[in-house]
Amino acid sequence: MVRTLSLFLAFNAINTNVFAAEAGMPQLDPTYWVSQAFWLILIFSILYISISRFYLPKIKNNLDDRENKIKEDLENANKFKQQSETKIKEYELIIENAKKEINKIHFDSKNLLDKDIQSKKDAMEKEIEKEVAKAQIDIVELKKNSIMSIQNISKNIASNIIENISGDKLNENSIKAAVKEISEKNISKHL
Numbered sequence: 738m739v740r741t742l743s744l745f746l747a748f749n750a751i752n753t754n755v756f757a758a759e760a761g762m763p764q765l766d767p768t769y770w771v772s773q774a775f776w777l778i779l780i781f782s783i784l785y786i787s788i789s790r791f792y793l794p795k796i797k798n799n800l801d802d803r804e805n806k807i808k809e810d811l812e813n814a815n816k817f818k819q820q821s822e823t824k825i826k827e828y829e830l831i832i833e834n835a836k837k838e839i840n841k842i843h844f845d846s847k848n849l850l851d852k853d854i855q856s857k858k859d860a861m862e863k864e865i866e867k868e869v870a871k872a873q874i875d876i877v878e879l880k881k882n883s884i885m886s887i888q889n890i891s892k893n894i895a896s897n898i899i900e901n902i903s904g905d906k907l908n909e910n911s912i913k914a915a916v917k918e919i920s921e922k923n924i925s926k927h928l
Contacts (some may be wrong), residue, residue, distance in 0.1 A: 890917075
């Protein structure tokens with residue numbers, strides 16, 4: 738119904754000059770409509786053909802190039818990402834192996850140092866035992882020599898005291914035997 742009404746109004750307007758073409762608006766005059774339609778179709782056809790033949794292909798090529806470049810960049814980025822991830826895994830593996838090797842070297846060095854320290858400690862203990870044994874032998878000899886020195890000194894002192902008190906010199910062998918007997922009794926208590 739609306740179509741019929743709009744068609745009726747359009748035909749009525751054409752026939753009755755409702756558009757006031759006489760008032761100074763020639764584009765509304767139906768006599769010029771055919772020429773206006775011709776030029777409208779011609780200009781828009783030329784615009785359409787020039788845009789579709791010259792400008793749109795260039796724009797489409799630019800968009801395609803841009804899309805291809807973006808795809809290529811994304812592919813390269815993904816490829817580089819995968820390469821970086823593999824490199825990171827390789828570096829982590831290298832670092833892990835290096836840590837294991839460092840721990841092994843540390844453990845081996847510690848064992849080697851412990852063995853070296855133990856061998857030096859054993860050697861020092863043996864040397865100390867030798868020195869202690871030697872010192873004990875020296876002490877025993879010193880004791881023997883000191884006992885003899887004490888006996889000699891005691892014999893000399895006793896003979897000097899007896900000689901000074903009595904004025905006579907006694908037999909040295911009897912003094913020596915008496916000093917030896919007394920010193921053996923008393924010295925064995927202290928040694």
